[in-house]
Amino acid sequence: MSIIKAENLSFSYESEGAEVKVFENLNIDIDEGEFVAVLGHNGSGKSTFAKHLNAILTPKSGRVTVCGIDTADESRLFELRKNVGMVFQNPDNQIVATVVEEDVAFGLENLGVPREEMRRRVDEALKVVRMYDYRTYAPHLLSGGQKQRVAIAGILAMEPRCIVLDEPTAMLDPIGRDEVMETVRRLNREKGITIVLITHYMDEAVKADRCIVMDRGKIVMDDRPASIFPKVEEMRALGLDVPQATELVWELKRRGLNIETGALRSAGAIESILKMTRDQL
């Protein structure tokens, strides 16, 4: 069942009187429970799309429907934002309280959720992102990856059906990135939450079920990671890249070795290379 639907979405920014056209008749359909990565060069329109999903921006023409709510319907804005959580690059800009659990409870207080229910939801959300042990900490004592997980917990506590993450790991160290990606995947697999992940890291995109590739406001690829990443030259022409695992087996093939291409992760590349050496040695 479709949870996000853009129909003939057209949008432009006004900048100093001039019009900056971003989308013209864009169509996207995402099913409930999908984990979708959105890729594309700088300025291709990824963040502009994300901002349409919780009505930070609304279409100039066409329609965006999320969780059955038309995002242009102002009377349902509150309901929309409860169902669609947003996570941005900088964890410091998203944390408002001075104690971790208060930060997670912040959105709920605004919703008027009763105290006991609030306690239950905050504890549960912190456990899901594995930050329960830090509930009484001051956020500034946490690492970037930990802060980003607290920000995700604050969104989880609202029990959204969909979470949109706009480059959530851009400021994190490698292990912090892994933690956030692992958390996002688990939310998708175990809780069925629909995930829209915008990223410039190709090794994160391979973890999605589906990759949408944007180029100057248009969708130019929309397929499983296993179908798009082996197209190394096409990806490069779009200003993108492929994981090093994919690049390595592709490069060996290009040099004339008899190797199976298509690996997306380290383990896959290792397997293909071992198979090749077993066959050839």
Add this chain to the structure above:
Amino acid sequence: MIELKNITYTYNPGEPSARVALNDVSLTLADGDFVGLIGHTGSGKSTLVQIIAGLLPPLGGTASVDGTDFSEYKAAAKELRKKVGLVFQYPEHQLFEETVYKDIAFGPKNQKLTEDEIDLRVREAARRVRLEDGLLEKSPFDLSGGQKRRVAIAGVVAMKPEILILDEPTAGLDPSGRDELLGMLKELHGDWCKTIVLVSHSMEDIARAAGTAAVMNGGRLVMNGPVEEIFSRGDELRSMGLNTPQITRIVDGLIKAGLPLEKGIFTVEAAADSIEKLVRSKR
């Protein structure tokens, strides 16, 4: 050459919110170095580079610049500011002039260069960061994110610092923008700036551009050496919130599975060379 010895720094000292950011850090930057500075979030990288650039007085420690010892950092700071150009994180947020040209010219103007010299510097810096000439008269606010980033970097490059430090310059850039930037830094190195320090969370970027890596952990400098040596210590790096590049993990996995490959491979090119050689030699 710059030598920092026993540098310590604490934010909000003496207050309940005090935070030790650097603990007894000693670091030497020699002419010709291209140093990758890595470390977990909050490990002290940004604090350290501001001290190197003469912009933040440490609580303790000394500095020497080109062999002259300064017992007080205050006296060293002036020398450091002359030699070091620092590109802050997300530097495009600090663009402010009405044209790209004026923004890049701002630093050289403060260096009191002649008009002609300033003009040469601006054009050369723009060329080096690969900004087309046509963009110089545009407003920096009308550019794409990647272009703005390059303008901001050009502003520091135009001052022709001996030591160029960039704090996470590839964060948020798309893969081709990131590749271009790394290529550009390699070209600047040696010829325009003697020494480059690149702060990054991307181990792949460090592997591609830097010659040596310095590793911060909890305010201490815990490793410093050739990139191949640092990336052969994967388990230690992981225990500090870091990692090795994916390609190194693949090669390590192949070695574990019994393939006789060399250790210390950290680029796709080198891995492909080494695997190809192995396969062809055995045929």
